Amino acid sequence: MRNIFKLWMLFFFLQLQFSVAAQSKPMPKVLDSILVERYNEEAWKFKNTAIDTARQRALMAIELAEQIEFPKGVADGLHILGMVQWSRGDRAGALDYYLQALFIRRAITDSLGLGRSFNNIGNVYFAQENYDSAQVYYLQGRDIRRKLLDIQGLVYSLSNLGDVALEMDDVSKAKQYYNQSEKLARRENVVTAIAHVKGRLGKLSLQLGDQATAQKHWEEALSFAEQSTDRRLIASCLQEVVRLMMLNQEEVLPLQEDYARRSLDLAAAAGALDLQTEAAMLLAQLSALKGDFKQVYYYQAHYRQLAEALVEKSKNDAITAIQERYTFERQAEEELAAEKKLGQQLSERNNRLLFGLLLSGILLALVLAGSFFRAYRKQFAFSNTLEVKNKELAARYADLREFAKIASHDLKEPVRNIGAFANLLQRKQGDVLNKEGQEYLAFILGGARKMNDLLGDLQLFTDLANRVKSTTQSIDLKPLLEKVFKKQAEEQGKPDAKLVMEQLQTIKGHPELLSILFEQLFQNALKFDQAEAPQVEVSYQLRGKNHQLQIKDHGVGIEKEYQKQIFDIFQRLDKQHFDGTGIGLAICRRIVELHQGKIWLESTPGQGSTFFVELPAW
Structure with missing residues (x-):
């Protein structure tokens, strides 16, 4: 009996040693932390020149830092991943990484890192036009940097607060922040920061209508930028100076062309496609001003190539970001599932030990009870982790929906610049252009309008889900359809168009979304009907538990093999004879799906098309 007791005590001792060893944490290794x-x-x-390399290094840092339990290394790596996603245009992904880094830095009281996190999170909210949230984070970043005497960081914090004030129309406060920022930058002689603030003062002067002062500020910004090695900053300053010279009607073409060419070369060396595109457009405008239409054609063609490359890069970066986030989420789910399985196995083992040790005495029973409690605590932690991961997953999917909206909004800025300067050229130089030059100018204006329409439809497509109200409303279809049809007939230049409706019912739905649905359907019906007074017929019937609407037109019709793909985004069957963005019917399908319905069509080429819309009869 005594030997049995000794054997069990030995087992207890080994179990205790195993538990202590399992719970002990290795100290970070100095060489690994370095x-x-x-x-x-x-x-x-x-992070700005080779973002794939930057991402790889950051991931290596995070993996090693997690192994040696070095939280600051993890936080720094996550912050850099956020900057990589920002460079790719994925602002939702950048915000996710910045917030993860912020959480760790708060836990370890990393003040310098917190200043960076607050500032970059503010940048994301500023880009999303959420100026109140941006200001909150900028102020926290400013306060930390002021305590740490981080002068260079404080320069940018003050400048960012000036940007917020300017967007909120508080010009006096914006000027105050910019002046404080410039004073600090000059005191520390940080040329890139001085150039940055001078550019902000130029933007402020331009908003106040003082174009001459704006040009002076940007020329000063250029002089400081050229003292640095930041090619992107120099290229950007060169372009702003050229634009303001043109706006101020300074005809210094050799100097303007020299600045624009230098900007193009520097942007190419920095790999900045967006700045290369804008430089090519500036060179085309300058060539038009001096009447060299051969050069206009050359730079316009170069601009188109760069614009297409920029759109392709944005698309590829978006796809890469989505794929990376999907892979990350899958890995997180797999790791969590493995941890949960390990917890279940540990629980089963402890249950078996409990049953055996209870037979050997109260002492061993207490030991196993302690072991069981540790396993239960792990399972509880695993359950909480799973809940947190599910919430994070839902937030990431919401971020993905937001991404396309942000990308569409940001792409509108260069399109507005193209349209504005093309209009300026037409207004000031249109009467001296020959027929060929006027055709080129019309092509530029038409392309800008088309791109603006495309981005508008894309933004509408991505924002549809956000327009869904919490509850549906009863909608009288007849007045709704009459109002929408009249508006589309006027916009299409066919005021004599006729809408024929049978007896319609009151249905339940989201009024704003259904108005957009019928706008798109009536727009297509009128566009593709070449008659001077086209006729569109709407009929209704109740099919089971669904309302079915039939919208019939007498247009060109659609071949059978194309009748499904036209509901896909960017699908246009006749791009030569009819304008459009290729998003309208994709918007229709999305709206119907949000109502838990379906849409399809029947069509005969040359005889017209009938669109069927089925919505639940709630």
């Missing part, structure tokens, strides 16, 4: 910091330094170095 390696983590080196990886992060390399990632920071490449």
Whole structure:
């Protein structure tokens, strides 16, 4: 009996040693922590010039830092991943990484890192035009940097607060922030920061209508930028100076052309496609001003190539970002499932041990009870982790929906510049252009309008889900359809168009979305009917538990093999003879799906098309 007791005590001792060893944490290794910091330094170095390399180094730093339990290394790596996603245009992804880094930095009281996190999170909210939230984070970043005497960081915090004030129409406060920022930058002689603030003062002067002062500020910004090695900053300043010279009607064509060509070369060396595109457009405008239409054609063709490359890059970056986030989420789910399985196995093992040790005495029973409690605590932690991961997953899917909206909004800025300067050229130089030059100018204006329409429809498509109200409303179809049809007939230049309706019912739905649905359907019906007074017929019937609407036109019709694909985004069957963005019917399908319904068509080429819309009869 005594030997049995000794054997069990030995087993108890070994179990206790195993538990202590399992719960002990290895101290971070000095050499490994130095390696983590080196990886992060390399990632920071490449964050703007070689973002794939930067991302790889940051991931290496995070993996090693997690192994040696070095939280600062993890936070720095996550922050750099956020900057990489920002460079790719994925602002939702950038915000996700910044917030993860912020959480860790708060836990370890990393003040310098917190200043960076607050500022970059503010940048994301500013880009999303959420100025109140941006101001909150900018102020927190400013206060930390002021305590740390981080002068260079404080320069940018003050400048960012000036940007917020300017967007909120508080010009006096914006000027105050910019002046404070410039004073600090000059005191520390940080040329890139001085150039940055001078550009902000130029923007402020332009908003106040003082174009001459704006040009002076940008010329000063250029002089400081050229003292740095930041090619992108120099190229941007050169372009702003040229634009303001043109706006101020300064005809210094050789100097303007020299600035624009330098900007193009610097942007190409920096790999900045957006700045290359704008430089090519400036060179085309300057060539038109001096009447060299051969050069206009050359730079216009170069502009189109760059614009197409920029759109393709944006699309590829968006796809890459989505794929990376999907892979990350799958890995997180797999790791969580593995941890949960391990917890279940641990629980089963402890249950078996409990049953055996209860037979050997109260002491061993208490030991196993303690072991069981540890396993239960792990399972509880696993359950909480799973709940948090599910919430994070839902937030990430919402971020993905937001991404296309943000991208569409940002792409409108260069399109507005193209249209504005093309209109300026037409107004000031249109009468001296020959027929060929006027055709080129019309092509530029038409392309800008088309791109603006495309971005508008894309933004509408991505924003549909946000327009869904919490509850549906009863909608009288007849007045709704009459109002929408009249508006479309006027916009299409066919005021004599006729709408024929049978007896319609009151249905339930979201009024704003259904108005958009019928706008798109009536727009197509009128566009593709070449008659001077086209006729559109709407009929209704109740099919089971669904309302079915039939919208019949007498247009060109659609071949059978194309009748499904036209509901896909960017699908246009006749791009030569009819204008359009290729998004309208995709918008229709999305609206119907949001109502839990379906849409399809029947069509005969040359005889017209009938669109069927079925919505639930709630």
